Each structure stands twice: as C-alpha cells, then as structure tokens.
Amino acid sequence: MDHAAHNILRFRDVTVRYGATTALEHVTVSIPCGSLTAIVGPNGAGKSTLLRSILGWHPLETGEIRIGDTHTEHLLPRLAYLPQRQTIDWDFPITVRGVVEQGRYPALRWYQRMGSEDQNRVSRALAELDISELADRQIRMLSGGQQQRVFLARALAQGADIFLLDEPFAGLDLHATDELAHILHAWEAQGRTVLAVVHDLALARAHFRQAVLLNRQLIASGPIEAALTPANIDAAYRGGRCVHDDPLRLTRTAHFPE
Amino acid sequence: MSTLHHLFVEPFTFEFMQRGLLSAVLLSLSGGLLGSILVLRRLALMGDALAHSLLPGVALAYLLFGANLVALFLGGLFAGLLTTAGSALLSRLTRVKEDAAFGSLFVVFFATGIALVSAMKTRIDFMHFLFGNILAVSPADLWLASAACVVTLGTFAVFHRSILLETFDPVFHRATGGRGAVTHVALLCLTVVNLVAALQAMGVVLALGLFLLPAVTAYLWCDRIGQLLATAVGVALAGSVLGILLSYHVNLASGASIVLTLGAMFFLSAIASPHYGIVARLRAERREARSVLHTAD
Numbered sequence: 001m002d003h004a005a006h007n008i009l010r011f012r013d014v015t016v017r018y019g020a021t022t023a024l025e026h027v028t029v030s031i032p033c034g035s036l037t038a039i040v041g042p043n044g045a046g047k048s049t050l051l052r053s054i055l056g057w058h059p060l061e062t063g064e065i066r067i068g069d070t071h072t073e074h075l076l077p078r079l080a081y082l083p084q085r086q087t088i089d090w091d092f093p094i095t096v097r098g099v100v101e102q103g104r105y106p107a108l109r110w111y112q113r114m115g116s117e118d119q120n121r122v123s124r125a126l127a128e129l130d131i132s133e134l135a136d137r138q139i140r141m142l143s144g145g146q147q148q149r150v151f152l153a154r155a156l157a158q159g160a161d162i163f164l165l166d167e168p169f170a171g172l173d174l175h176a177t178d179e180l181a182h183i184l185h186a187w188e189a190q191g192r193t194v195l196a197v198v199h200d201l202a203l204a205r206a207h208f209r210q211a212v213l214l215n216r217q218l219i220a221s222g223p224i225e226a227a228l229t230p231a232n233i234d235a236a237y238r239g240g241r242c243v244h245d246d247p248l249r250l251t252r253t254a255h256f257p258e
Numbered sequence: 259m260s261t262l263h264h265l266f267v268e269p270f271t272f273e274f275m276q277r278g279l280l281s282a283v284l285l286s287l288s289g290g291l292l293g294s295i296l297v298l299r300r301l302a303l304m305g306d307a308l309a310h311s312l313l314p315g316v317a318l319a320y321l322l323f324g325a326n327l328v329a330l331f332l333g334g335l336f337a338g339l340l341t342t343a344g345s346a347l348l349s350r351l352t353r354v355k356e357d358a359a360f361g362s363l364f365v366v367f368f369a370t371g372i373a374l375v376s377a378m379k380t381r382i383d384f385m386h387f388l389f390g391n392i393l394a395v396s397p398a399d400l401w402l403a404s405a406a407c408v409v410t411l412g413t414f415a416v417f418h419r420s421i422l423l424e425t426f427d428p429v430f431h432r433a434t435g436g437r438g439a440v441t442h443v444a445l446l447c448l449t450v451v452n453l454v455a456a457l458q459a460m461g462v463v464l465a466l467g468l469f470l471l472p473a474v475t476a477y478l479w480c481d482r483i484g485q486l487l488a489t490a491v492g493v494a495l496a497g498s499v500l501g502i503l504l505s506y507h508v509n510l511a512s513g514a515s516i517v518l519t520l521g522a523m524f525f526l527s528a529i530a531s532p533h534y535g536i537v538a539r540l541r542a543e544r545r546e547a548r549s550v551l552h553t554a555d
Binding site for chain 1: 426433434483
C-alpha cells in the first residue's frame with residue numbers, strides 16, 4: 001500500500017480470556033478503511049473472538065477497540081455481523097424478504113412499524129444482491145450461494161459500513177465461493193470495510209487484499225502477500241492443535257506420487 | 259338443522275359449557291402464540307418437562323393458600339425456575355449433561371408434586387391437578403386465564419421483533435444490541451404463566467398439548483411466521499372447541515378429548531400437508547426417481 005490509508009478499526013493491546021484460557025493476547029492491529037481483510041490462523045487462534053470482541057461480547061482484560069474515538073460497542077448500527085451459516089434453521093417459516101427486513105429491526109422502536117423508507121432500503125438491498133425475484137421464497141428453497149446473499153442483503157439493509165463475516169465461505173461450493181468473492185470485491189470497490197474470518201489460507205490468498213494472521217498473539221498483518229509469508233505461517237501454525245490446519249499437509253498432497 | 263343445533267349449539271346453553279368455551283378461547287389465543295415459539299426454538303420437550311415440574315410448587319401453594327391465584331402462579335414459577343436453574347447448575351458442577359440433569363430433576367419434582375397432591379383430602383383434587391377439567395373451571399380460573407392471555411398477547415405485541423430475532427438468529431439479535439437472555443427468561447416466565455392458567459382446564463400433564471400440537475400442525479402448513487402464529491391460534495381454537503363438544507357428547511375426560519382432537523389434526527396434516535407432509539414427500543421422491551430414469555435413457 002503506497003498511500004497512508006485511514007484506519008477505521010483500531011485494536012490496541014487487546015487481551016481476552018475465558019476463565020483460564022487466553023483467547024487473545026496483547027493484540028494491536030489496525031484495519032484500513034474500505035479494506036477487504038481476512039483474519040486467518042489455526043483453530044483456537046482467537047479469530048472469531050477477535051471478530052466478536054468488536055461487538056463488545058467479550059470483556060477485554062486489557063486494551064481497547066475503537067472506531068475513530070469511540071469504543072465499537074457504542075456504534076453497533078455501523079457494524080453488521082454475519083453469523084456462520086450452520087447456526088441458521090433453514091426450515092424456519094420465513095421468506096427471503098422477511099430475513100432482509102430484520103436488518104431494519106434494530107432501528108425501529110417497539111411501537112413503530114416498518115415505514116416506506118425502511119421498505120425502500122430492503123428493496124434496494126435485495127436488488128443489489130440480485131435476489132429480488134426470490135423475495136417471497138422460503139429460505140430453504142434457495143441454493144447455498146443465494147442463502148449467503150440473503151444474509152449479506154440483511155447486513156446492507158441495516159445500513160452498516162463495516163461488515164464482520166464469521167467464516168462466510170464455510171460450506172459453499174465452488175460456484176457460490178466465486179459469487180461471494182465477487183460480491184466482496186464489489187463492496188471493496190464501493191469503499192465498504194469487510195473483515196472476515198477465513199479458515200482456508202488458499203481462499204484468503206485468492207480473494208482478500210489484507211490479512212491479519214493470528215495465533216492468540218498477532219503474528220503478522222498487512223497486505224496479504226506480505227503477511228502470509230511461509231515464515232509467518234509457520235510461526236502461526238507451529239504447534240497448532242489440529243492436523244488439518246497444518247499447512248505442511250497441503251505441500252505433501254501436492255507432491256503425491258502419480 | 260336440528261341435529262346441527264343439537265351437536266353444536268345446545269351444549270353451550272349450559273353455564274359450565276360456556277365457561278369451558280371461554281376458557282378454551284383464552285388459552286388458545288396465548289397458547290397458540292407461545293407454543294409456536296417453543297416449537298421454533300426447539301423447546302417442545304423442555305416445555306413439557308417444565309410443565310411437569312411445576313406440580314410441587316402449585317400443590318404446595320394450594321395446600322398453604324387454597325385456590326389463591328397469585329400464590330399458585332408464584333409457586334409454579336418458583337418450581338419451574340428451580341428446575342431450570344438446578345439442571346443448569348448440576349450440568350456445570352458435575353459430569354452430567356444438561357438434558358440428563360433436566361430429565362432427572364423434573365421427574366423428581368413431579369414425584370414430589372404427586373406425593374404432595376396425594377396427601378390432599380380428596381381424590382378429585384388429585385385428578386384435577388394432573389388432568390384438569392375444562393368443564394369445571396370457576397370464574398376465578400377464568401380471571402387467571404384472561405390475565406395470562408392479556409399478558410401474553412401484550413408481550414407479543416410489544417416485543418414481536420425481539421422474539422422473532424431471538425428465535426431465528428440469536429447471534430444477529432445480540433450483534434444488533436438485543437438482550438437475548440432477557441427475551442429467553444421472559445418467554446420462560448410466559449410459559450409458566452400460561453401453564454398455571456391452563457392447570458384447571460388441562461392439568462399439568464396435558465396442558466402443553468394445547469400449546470404444542472396446534473403449533474406443530476401450523477408448522478406443517480405455513481412458510482411465514484405471521485401465518486404460523488395465526489394458524490396455530492386458529493387450530494388451537496378449533497381443536498379445543500371440538501374437543502369440548504366431543505367430551506360433552508361422548509362423556510370423555512375433557513383434557514384428553516381436546517388433546518386427541520388436536521392430535522388428529524396434527525396427524526392429518528403430517529400426512530396431507532401440500533409441501534411438508536408425508537404424501538407430498540413421497541410424491542416428490544417418485545417424481546425425482548422418474549426424472550433420473552428419463553435422463554438415464
């Protein structure tokens with residue numbers, strides 16, 4: 001990055017503990033405004049914890065997380081959180097439009113109904129993600145990629161400018177993965193900030209510009225190629241608790257004898 | 259015409275039948291809403307266990323204060339919360355998992371309740387507590403049912419969006435500043451309120467049938483939450499009124515007739531629901547098999 005980017009999210013010396021286990025240890029990192037950033041690292045590295053601590057879900061033992069001068073938990077309307085796909089009950093009696101309308105709920109008081117401005121925002125979000133024709137479908141009646149787009153549309157309808165995605169690529173097929181990457185690139189071009197937990201290093205390399213490499217501590221951050229060097233990856237994954245997170249295994253399969 | 263009159267109108271010329279009908283309408287309104295949310299939150303079995311566990315609290319309140327509605331409600335609430343909190347605590351402090359802890363606690367509570375009720379003077383009380391009798395509800399019971407109904411409808415009217423968000427996507431609810439724990443505890447309290455209100459009409463064993471069966475029946479027909487709630491209330495109304503009539507004409511226990519009527523509606527729906535029923539499923543599978551054969555040709 002040759003110009004000094006304005007940093008929208010700043011973590012300073014963030015430590016999070018669950019009882020005796022430390023999830024994040026003195027993490028200091030800044031997320032540039034309008035960047036497309038992947039949070040990568042082995043299982044238990046604190047990737048999801050980092051994302052959720054932005055929403056104020058985990059008490060910080062040390063440090064702080066800010067947007068500008070304000071602590072992030074006071075700016076929830078600017079933050080859209082996209083949950084993991086498998087936490088959703090796809091049989092729930094709700095239509096695509098019904099889900100996207102939920103994006104407007106936080107802005108409504110209990111006695112207010114959805115106004116025409118709210119309806120317009122919902123329609124715009126549906127149109128932007130090209131799911132207007134599916135608006136009346138029950139959410140089970142969609143492909144995996146379409147389901148993902150419904151939740152992205154809900155995030156848009158919320159009117160947020162910072163998007164926190166928890167493993168958005170999990171369980172998507174190849175086509176849906178490309179589709180999602182395309183959408184995220186479009187959002188980047190529009191100046192939206194996206195911060196996503198990505199489990200797969202290859203996916204992160206292929207589709208993201210910036211990376212935050214974690215293993216409880218910050219290992220590296222910055223432009224993706226500079227951050228995900230073999231030395232850094234080795235440092236992050238060495239002593240990882242899960243075999244499939246070991247990047248060496250990828251190398252072995254690549255050299256499998258024919 | 260006269261047979262219709264005999265079947266459907268004449269029974270309701272009696273005051274006890276009118277009271278039963280009013281009780282059914284009130285309980286159906288709140289039970290249909292609450293049951294739908296319990297089903298969607300996958301708390302159907304927990305709700306049933308909770309219903310059983312209320313018995314000692316309600317029985318103790320009855321022994322100490324008689325048919326005092328506030329005492330009955332607080333007794334039930336206390337027993338219910340004790341079961342919930344107790345099982346959470348047991349599962350944290352011991353090796354026992356939460357479902358096993360809950361299952362063990364509620365059955366102990368239920369047994370305690372039965373022991374307490376069996377110590378009462380008359381057998382009639384015993385049967386009432388377990389199975390209720392909607393044809394013997396008193397004006398005081400109707401007041402309690404009205405109060406439960408108003409509280410439930412009011413809560414749903416004010417908090418419908420929080421309830422929907424917390425049920426559909428608790429993570430999103432929390433991420434947008436919602437208080438999931440408050441919603442959860444509020445729903446739990448509402449369940450206890452309605453169970454206590456339904457005690458006289460349905461008893462602790464059958465009360466949840468009036469809440470759950472209409473909800474699962476509606477779940478087989480509806481693809482929108484609003485539709486689901488309305489349908490569940492409608493099914494509860496139809497089932498309880500038909501059940502009361504069945505009980506009157508054939509002289510069956512009223513709670514059982516209502517649950518059996520609702521059960522029949524559920525099984526019919528499970529077979530014949532156009533999208534989610536057994537017949538529709540089999541038909542779709544056959545169609546799929548045929549299209550696979552065609553493409554293979």
